[in-house]
Amino acid sequence: MIISVASGKGGTGKTTIATNLALSLKNVQFIDCDVEEPNAHIFIKPSIKHIEKVNVLMPKINYSFCNFCGKCAEFCQYNAIAVFEKQVLIFPELCHHCGGCKFICPKNAITEEEITIGKIKKGNANSIDFIAGELDIAQSPPSPLIRRLKKYISKHTNIIIDAPPGTSCTMIESIEDSDFCILVTEPTPFGLNDLKLAISVVQKMNIKYGVVINQCDIGDNKVEEFCVNNKIDILMKIPYSRKIAEAYSKGESIISILPEYKFKFREMYEKIKMRVNTRNETNSNY
Amino acid sequence: MKQIVIISGKGGTGKTTLTASFASLAENKIMCDCDVDAANLFILLNPRIISEEEIVTSKIATIDETKCIKCGRCEEHCRFDAITNFKVDSMKCEGCGVCKIICPVDDAVCLQDSASGRIFTAETKYGPFFYAQLNPGSGNTGKLVTEIRKRAFNLALEKKSDLIIIDGAPGIGCPVIASVSGTDLALIITEPTLSGEHDLIRVAKLTEHFKVKTFVCINKFDINPEITNRIEKICNEKKIPIVGKVPYAPVITKAMIAGKPIIEFIDNDITKEIRNIWENVKSGGNLYA
Numbered sequence: 001m002i003i004s005v006a007s008g009k010g011g012t013g014k015t016t017i018a019t020n021l022a023l024s025l026k027n028v029q030f031i032d033c034d035v036e037e038p039n040a041h042i043f044i045k046p047s048i049k050h051i052e053k054v055n056v057l058m059p060k061i062n063y064s065f066c067n068f069c070g071k072c073a074e075f076c077q078y079n080a081i082a083v084f085e086k087q088v089l090i091f092p093e094l095c096h097h098c099g100g101c102k103f104i105c106p107k108n109a110i111t112e113e114e115i116t117i118g119k120i121k122k123g124n125a126n127s128i129d130f131i132a133g134e135l136d137i138a139q140s141p142p143s144p145l146i147r148r149l150k151k152y153i154s155k156h157t158n159i160i161i162d163a164p165p166g167t168s169c170t171m172i173e174s175i176e177d178s179d180f181c182i183l184v185t186e187p188t189p190f191g192l193n194d195l196k197l198a199i200s201v202v203q204k205m206n207i208k209y210g211v212v213i214n215q216c217d218i219g220d221n222k223v224e225e226f227c228v229n230n231k232i233d234i235l236m237k238i239p240y241s242r243k244i245a246e247a248y249s250k251g252e253s254i255i256s257i258l259p260e261y262k263f264k265f266r267e268m269y270e271k272i273k274m275r276v277n278t279r280n281e282t283n284s285n286y
Numbered sequence: 287m288k289q290i291v292i293i294s295g296k297g298g299t300g301k302t303t304l305t306a307s308f309a310s311l312a313e314n315k316i317m318c319d320c321d322v323d324a325a326n327l328f329i330l331l332n333p334r335i336i337s338e339e340e341i342v343t344s345k346i347a348t349i350d351e352t353k354c355i356k357c358g359r360c361e362e363h364c365r366f367d368a369i370t371n372f373k374v375d376s377m378k379c380e381g382c383g384v385c386k387i388i389c390p391v392d393d394a395v396c397l398q399d400s401a402s403g404r405i406f407t408a409e410t411k412y413g414p415f416f417y418a419q420l421n422p423g424s425g426n427t428g429k430l431v432t433e434i435r436k437r438a439f440n441l442a443l444e445k446k447s448d449l450i451i452i453d454g455a456p457g458i459g460c461p462v463i464a465s466v467s468g469t470d471l472a473l474i475i476t477e478p479t480l481s482g483e484h485d486l487i488r489v490a491k492l493t494e495h496f497k498v499k500t501f502v503c504i505n506k507f508d509i510n511p512e513i514t515n516r517i518e519k520i521c522n523e524k525k526i527p528i529v530g531k532v533p534y535a536p537v538i539t540k541a542m543i544a545g546k547p548i549i550e551f552i553d554n555d556i557t558k559e560i561r562n563i564w565e566n567v568k569s570g571g572n573l574y575a
Contacts, residue, residue, distance in 0.1 A: 137492050194324040
């Protein structure tokens with residue numbers, strides 16, 4: 001079973017929920033897909049056994065063939081190439097590595113070379129098999145790294161994916177093929193607005209989902225009302241606690257300081273398992 | 287005219303709260319929300335929408351079944367695994383157009399415009415405001431950000447505005463790069479947690495890469511004084527000025543629920559510190575020089 005943890009709004013507690021869930025279960029594979037800002041290792045504390053570089057193909061201009069016709073720049077949908085009178089500029093952070101410029105060049109002046117855009121770290125902590133991606137700064141869009149990471153999904157009983165915030169392509173790629181998506185939110189207008197955006201994504205992708213309200217007592221009750229009115233499953237509510245906030249700041253899990261949460265996370269897991277095994281469950285459309 | 291972007295690396299550290307306060311404190315400015323994935327600034331600025339437009343920033347391939355000869359070349363050359371059984375998965379297609387140039391049949395593959403979202407031009411009591419709504423799951427968030435900034439820039443020239451205030455996205459990816467590039471100043475909001483510290487270091491590398499002058503503000507600094515110290519040290523070493531420190535304050539959430547910038551909601555130690563931060567940013571960044 002693949003459970004992904006996502007949210008529209010950043011900083012609502014995705015990593016907290018994902019890591020505590022993993023630490024409460026046995027035989028888990030944990031995949032940190034938040035490759036822009038991977039933080040799960042801080043809480044799971046794996047010993048990293050293996051690091052591999054992730055390479056993509058980047059165009060390279062052979063100036064002895066290039067006649068500066070500009071067809072490559074015209075073709076590139078991502079504005080990653082600019083052709084001047086005597087120079088061709090390639091912007092690696094915009095390139096999607098599609099290879100189209102190579103095909104379109106009438107002079108065969110474009111080849112491709114491998115460049116590193118990030119790394120994948122593999123290790124383990126007790127019974128958690130840990131994998132995380134880390135994007136290099138300003139090298140490339142994150143998608144190829146997420147796609148590579150997801151190739152490591154194993155036949156484990158439980159796979160937990162920590163997704164990046166937002167509702168764009170990186171979030172989609174991370175939660176795709178999940179059996180269930182936990183959406184983490186907070187009881188504020190920002191939290192509610194972004195929860196609705198995230199729900200529209202999981203509904204479009206036809207993934208079963210439920211909501212965790214983190215710091216459930218810091219704001220108003222509009223998130224809860226919204227969930228109740230739309231028959232959206234509230235999986236767990238975690239009250240604000242200075243103790244949890246301080247533990248989080250030091251990289252300590254909730255279950256290490258408040259062991260009773262271990263049961264709450266296991267309970268949530270059982271609930272998710274039941275819902276995943278329920279056939280023909282229809283998501284409520286609000 | 288100057289442009290300042292507020293970013294954070296880690297999400298939820300207080301970007302939008304601070305941006306809204308700057309909107310209330312700054313003079314002769316234009317605001318834009320470039321966190322197109324999860325735009326929230328409008329909740330605090332109460333905009334009156336003047337116009338909205340659909341923005342096309344990407345393309346999506348479609349295969350015409352009646353013309354396709356099922357040679358499989360498109361599937362073989364697609365680097366996004368977006369084609370299987372001669373059909374395009376629109377969620378995976380990045381609109382590069384390789385399938386179209388590689389296809390041996392005329393017009394069997396067609397590239398169609400794909401709307402990635404809407405941009406709103408709005409007016410607020412604090413000044414003009416641009417924001418967007420990304421179509422959920424859409425790619426090319428970077429281009430959508432660039433479109434917002436273009437509109438803000440043109441209006442700022444026309445109105446002779448002194449400043450564009452940009453609310454950025456979390457992370458270090460496409461929308462962040464598009465928000466940061468070409469600005470005069472990046473203000474990074476961080477928090478004293480191991481995650482906050484880790485992400486601050488990464489996003490500061492990004493602003494360094496793009497040669498954008500950088501300031502740091504520490505939010506909830508009292509949650510972990512030890513890490514706050516460490517962040518101050520890191521910033522010192524990197525010669526990044528710290529423009530202020532805000533304690534953990536539940537009243538900030540109350541202002542958010544009231545739908546107001548905190549500056550307009552209450553007058554206390556917190557807002558005093560935020561005013562200080564604004565003064566430091568203004569003078570340190572030479573924003574009105």
